[in-house]
Amino acid sequence: MTRSPAVRVLPSAVTVLALSAGLTSVKFALDGRPVMAVLLIGAAAILDALDGRIARMLDATSKMGAELDSLADGIGFGVAPGLVLYLTLLDGSNAGWLAALLYAVCIVLRLARFNTLASDSTRPPYAGDFFVGVPAPAAALAALAPLVATLQFGEGWWSDQRVVFAWTIVVAALAVSRVPTLSLKSVAMPQRLVAATLVLVGIAAALLMTYPFILLLLLTTLYMLHIPYAVYSSRWLKAHPEHWDRNPKERREQRRAGRRRVIPRPSRNRVRVGTSRLGLRRPKV
Template identity: 50%
Template sequence: MIKARIKPPAMPVRMLPSALTVAAICLGMTSVKMALDGLPTQAMAFLAVAAILDALDGRVARMLKATSKMGEEIDSLADAVNFGVAPAFIVYATLLSHSQLGWIVVLLYAVCIVLRLARFNALLDVDQPAYEKEYFVGMPAPAGAIGTIVPLAAKMQFPGPWWDGVAAEWVVIVWMIGVSLLVVSRIPMRKIHTFTVSPNMVAPLLALVAIGVAASVFYGYIVIMVIAVAYVIHIPFAVRTKHWVAAHPESWDDKPRQRRAQRRAIRRAQPHRRSMARLGLRKPPLR
């Protein structure tokens, strides 16, 4: 029996993912130009569009079956530019240009992003349990880029003379150092696409997405700050769930929803076991 051969996509189609990546690089560098020209709002907007294109290129490549080694390398370089170099320049041009430590801090952030991307690429060839693929090691580069522009979003939303003082300078410096350390840390952080949604929550979630899109148009600066705060809040939960999964090898092949059901069952059983331990019982008393 002769199997039908699947023809690879035509060359223009195969170039589409790489074209999206190149466009993302151009937009990321344009965001730097906007910041240097004193247009911070436009700089953040171009950076956001660059991040969207960067997120789409890989998915388009998989949909078209047009993945290639060159495409992977271009995507990695685009991440370094869009999430490392561009945010660093934006923060320096808008917040730290008059600071003696400003350039050192933004260099630290850019280097940490490059190191984080190098570690990510190195871990792709390492055999790991399936559950490890549900977590990032350290803060991912896009989240790091959002984190760096939070002070700028706060300045645009709440302008005032305070931002010209020494206190604001040190707040931004400490914030940038904190984001840089999170980027190169080994703290587990959950990948967004691994979250499961109950069928009953699909409609409310879509309504929430619509509200978020509308809010990003009229209250973009606040949305940036809310996203950053929500991401920081999720970190302890990601650490806890990963530790639980690592301690229960029997759950490694289960889906996230099944794991959550197991964790809930264990938590419900723990108070009962503690109460029996206080009474010196090993099993429930007979009734």
């Protein structure tokens, strides 16, 4: 089925909107309006999550769209957050500019590696369930966590330039590292958790309307806490190639079954040496 030009251009239009939101965040940071700067980068992250899914739903994927998406991510989640941090919490600091610059470079390098790995046919089948390093949108929101905390709670240790510098370097290192992180397509929703998930979605929506910065901090914390689990899952799959062709749900069941497997303990009733210790009675004299 041939798609109309208007439909095929829709995913790229969403990508351009994400790029525009990221760049406009810098403008608001220059104007002394950090709240709008943070919210626009959050909006860019949401739009970035939508454009690829829209392209696949409409069967409108293209090489130009992929290149445009990578370029928009580099600017919106690399350059823009780095400049916002420098203009707000790191202003006037040479070390702060170094951190912002290093962060932007690491995000661009991460995206270049992502494009290279996407065309690598030698990767194992399970590799698609993981990202290599922290994705650019997640890294952008994580890097802005000190600014978000400052906007919500006021100045504190989290707004100290040394803390912001160190945190920015850590996030940049995670983005360019080879640490595995979970992809959303590897997350399966068990039927028994559907109701609880809907309740959590409702709570998240309420937080978004009333305390958006609290929500951003919670999401950032949960994302950072999931990294050890992602590392464990990746290592388990690497050590069990017999499960590579199974879906993520079956793999998780196999991991749980392995953890629940009870290792038999040695019996406490030890065999003792001597006829009396073997349960034989000595003849009475």
